[in-house]
Amino acid sequence: MANIRDIKNRIESIKSTRQITNAMKMVAAANLRKAQNRIIKARPYADYINQMIQTVKIKHSDTLHPLLENNEQEQKAFVIVTSDRGLCGSFNYNILKLAGKYLNENPELDIICIGKKGYDYLKKRDIQIIDKHINLFNEMDFSSSRDIANKLISMYLDNNYGQISIIYNEFKSAIQQNVVIKQLFPITPPEDLEINLLDFIYEPDPYTIIDELTHKYIDVEIWRILLESSAAEQGARMTAMDSATENAHELIDNLTLYYNRARQAKITKEIIEIASGAEAINK
């Protein structure tokens, strides 16, 4: 049986690990609430843009816009959204597993990384990455997502990609995240919205409005995806840290049992030694 002092040291070290995982769980829970709030607050803006783009598109289907159409280019790009930090369970693994499968089927894809974990993972495997956005989740605001959106838009228009898709974790609940692959370009706005068929006057003209709306749509779409992903990340981290804390508890219980056993064995041994010593003197 291990030395009593060794067991005691291990117990102490597991206790401090438990303290850390427990604290991380609390922090993740607080961040999760914040992220959920941000998702809710971003909704009116997104809904409005969606509704407008749909209205204008139906009314002016003859006004073609390069972001809404197929441009018949072969080359495709793929955006992979992971987290910047680890210790969040299978959050990144799920994404990278599915992304890996997708890449095997479509080896010609150009890859763009959002989030440090995915970037590190793909770089280690010598997979070419044409663009990266890392360390942004910590202080994320709308302008950071707008920068990414602008870059993607000009990539789509200049480099003549035929399609750009994105893979990310969708926030379902604190314990559930779904990996989603979605097409960003050409833009396909959701169809099931209430359409406004009033006869609007357009100023200056429908094309300018569509142009602006599509840009805003991508801005807000990226923003939504980043918010979803960060909420999902916090949820995953919270669950992972919760079970880590639980496991630490169990380990401590087991080790304490061992420790007490070892201590008892030691005392028993000492008593036997004293008793047999006394016996020897009496003889």
Add this chain to the structure above:
Amino acid sequence: MDNLKLEVILPDKIKISQEIDHVIVPGCDGDLGISPGHTPLITKLRPGIMKVYTGQQISYYAIHDGFLTIENNHVRIVSETVEEKKEINFSRAESSLQRAQQRLKGDQSDTDFRRAEASLKRATARLNLKF
């Protein structure tokens, strides 16, 4: 006549949602006064000042970009930034105005004129609220 309902929607919140009498916004082809009963309209906005009239009160906002739609006396503005006077850092606006002017004066070919111009207009819109 009915009142107008004004809603200003930003990416992270609904900034204004109230009944108003009248509003003047900087439309892309010139300032636009909107009173109840206005015909349905979608317009792009340019950086400028929005004046909101409620009763005896007039409030001023600096607005940078975005859209406005009117339908059934419901005015909705989506924009990335709409600021009240007390939210604006005027010294920062001042310095960004100077920076933008500097960039537009220099004739380096790598200057992004559209961005410089946009930031010039934004700074001007902010500074116009100062008085």
